[in-house]
Amino acid sequence: MDSVAPALPPSSDSPDASPLASSPHAWVHTLRQGLQAERAAGTRLVTQIVEAVQQHIDSGELRSGTRLPSVRALAQHLGISTFTVAEAYTELVGRQVVAARRGAGYYVQSQRLARRSTQQELKLPARISDDWLTLNMFAQGRELLAAGCGWLPLSWYAENDFHAALRQATRIAGEHLASYGHPLGYAGLRQQLAKDLAHRMGPISADQIVLTHGVTHALELIIMGLLRPGDAVLVEEPGYWNLHAQLRCHGLRPIGVPRTAQGLDLAELERLALAHQPRAMFVTTVGHNPLSTTLSLNQAHKLLAAAERHDLWVIEDDIFRDLDEPHSPSLAGLDGLHRVIPTGGFSKTIAPAIRVGYIVSPPQVVEALTRVKMACGLTTSEINERAAARVLADPAHRRYQERIRHRLTSARERVVEALDDIGLAPLALPDSGMYLSAGWQGPATDTANARLVAQAAFQEGIALAPGDFFLLEQPHTTWFRFNVAHAEDPRLMAFLKRAVDQFGLGRG
Incomplete structure (x- = not known):
């Protein structure tokens, strides 16, 4: 890089060019020199930017109301990725030292207002x-x-350009906006999922897939469709905290099976199954919450054998699979959708606000799950489902x-x-x-x-x-x-x- 930084180009975030964007500024040049000096030390770029901006605010060089360069302008000036600058700005907003103003860019936050906001909102x-x-x-x-x-x-x-997919999804024909959609969910997304999931589960019909408002909603439909108040169910311990609350809300009796660094305690599972005669077990095969471990293939086979012996439904929470390697064990794939019911969703990889999930159902229970879905909330959002389908069909995803x-x-x-x-x-x-x-x-x-x-x-x-x-x-x-x-x-x-x-x- 040149030893002398060029002036920042005009910001594209607002019609009015910021003073910071139109001429060189000491704090920006100091930041660039610091990045050049510290890169060799391995310090994370996001951390360097955050600490440099914080230091200049603390010193008074950046005063309240000062507009920062746009993400693109600062990234070009520093010779780094726009994603790095965006993450640094997001962290500064989280610290309440910088405020993001819609359509106008990023500004140094008044600390008096930030303190008042913290006291009022938290x-x-x-x-x-x-x-x-x-x-x-x-x-x-x-x-x-x-x-x-x-x-x-x-x-x-x-980075996944979900916003573009959502804009395209909102351009659907008027007749789709004037209807509730199919009880199973948007056919295009179900067909896409059937194609993608067949790689690990074998042939799947789109009519075996029930779309939901995320995985939590999927679990809710399964609980209401297949279980009854008073039933005992096995859960992993430690395990997903909200599932425990869901089960108790429906009068079910969750019983914990220890999960450690070695996986599930299968001997304890056997003892608990004999003692309590549970109707189902809820398990996260891949990316367990909160340990982020994955069951071994050997354990997966033994778990399915135990489910067969004790006539258990196995509810496989697959929300984290896209964050693991593609060939990790799949209970649904090993079982052939006989007694395993996998659930999944896109909040971890597309966007938390998308609220689109799914159940891949054995044919004999599709009707029961769909009936509960319609009774408790009618159909799901076709606009969100169309957006998810567009993202999944894009090779860049x-x-x-x-x-x-x-x-x-x-x-x-x-x-x-x-x-x-x-x-x-x-x-x-x-x-x-x-x-x-x-x-x-x-x-x-x-x-x-x-x-x-x-x-x-x-x-x-x-x-x-x-x-x-x-x-x-x-x-x-x-x-x-x-x-x-x-x-x-x-x-x-x-x-x-x-x-x-x-x-x-x-x-x-």
């Missing part, structure tokens, strides 16, 4: 609870450093998924090392996916446990997910589920270091 609870996780993390996650959340950074989703998998792998390795330096050990080394569960050694106590640490973190604008959220009985724990795509933030690591001394963790 509404700090007296304690971190299950209700808080369910009702508030999703709504407030964009206001917080969401280190325990269930979505990727916003800038990562921007597979390349996008490969990039996401690569970025998650790299982030996971860095987070494991960073947490290890602080004294947090992983419960299991993840095979794939976005999560890492890790914590301090030693017992939890009433004065030193993950939930207390999470409460202290929330006071500093950091949302953690304590390990007890993922357990049925919720005993005190000393571990957390981290989202590796969000967990590299220096604020998180600095807080965790302080928590060691504040709570005396890791000394048992």
Whole structure:
């Protein structure tokens, strides 16, 4: 690169050219020189940009109301990817030091207004609870450093061009807008899914696929269509916290089967099946939540054999499969859709707001699931389903998924090392996916446990997910589920270091 930076080009975000965009500025040139100096040291570019902008704001060089260069202009000036700049700006917005104004660009935020906004909007609870996780993390996650959340950074989703697909989907003929659509969902997406899923499940008819408002809705239809109040069901422990709540809402009895770094405890599964005579088991074969591990092929075969012996429905939550390697074990593929009912969706790879999922159903239960779907909410959104179909049909989407998998792998390795330096050990080394569960050694106590640490973190604008959220009985724990795509933030690591001394963790 040249030693002297060129002037930034006019910003394309607004008709009025920003002063920053029309002439050289010391802070931008300082940032560029810093990037050149630190690249050799391996410091993450996003972190460098965030810290440099924060430093210039703190020093007063960037004052409240100052407009920053557009994403494209700053990326060109620094010679880096627009995605890197977008992610840095998103993080600065999350810190409330920069404000994003729709159609006008990014501006330095007034800290007085930011403090007032934080006090007014976050509404700090007296304690971190299950209700808080369910009702508030999703709504407030964009206001917080969401280190325990269930979505990727916003800038990562921007790479799949979902917005273009959504614009195309809204141009459907008027007769489609004037109808509710097919009870099973948009035929084009079901046909696309039948073709894609046949590679691991064998021949599938589009009429075996029921489209839903995401995987949670898919699980709801299965619970209501196949199970009855009072039924015992097996779940993984630790496991998906919202599934536990769903099951209890319907009067079912969830019974935990331990899942560890070695996989499912199949001996305990056998004992529990004999003792409780469950009707079903809910399992995540690939990218388990919260451990991000994948069942071995040997375990998958043994689980199916146990399901056959005890006449269990096996509900396979496949939401994380696209974040794993394409040839990971599939219970539905091994079973041939005899007693396995797989569910899936696109919130992890296309966009969280798309709210499109699916059930691949054995032929004998399609009618029951469709009847529940129509009774409880009628049809699903054909516009969203058409948008999902367009994204899946685009060859670029597979390349996008490969990039996401690569970025998650790299982030996971860095987070494991960073947490290890602080004294947090992983419960299991993840095979794939976005999560890492890790914590301090030693017992939890009433004065030193993950939930207390999470409460202290929330006071500093950091949302953690304590390990007890993922357990049925919720005993005190000393571990957390981290989202590796969000967990590299220096604020998180600095807080965790302080928590060691504040709570005396890791000394048992």
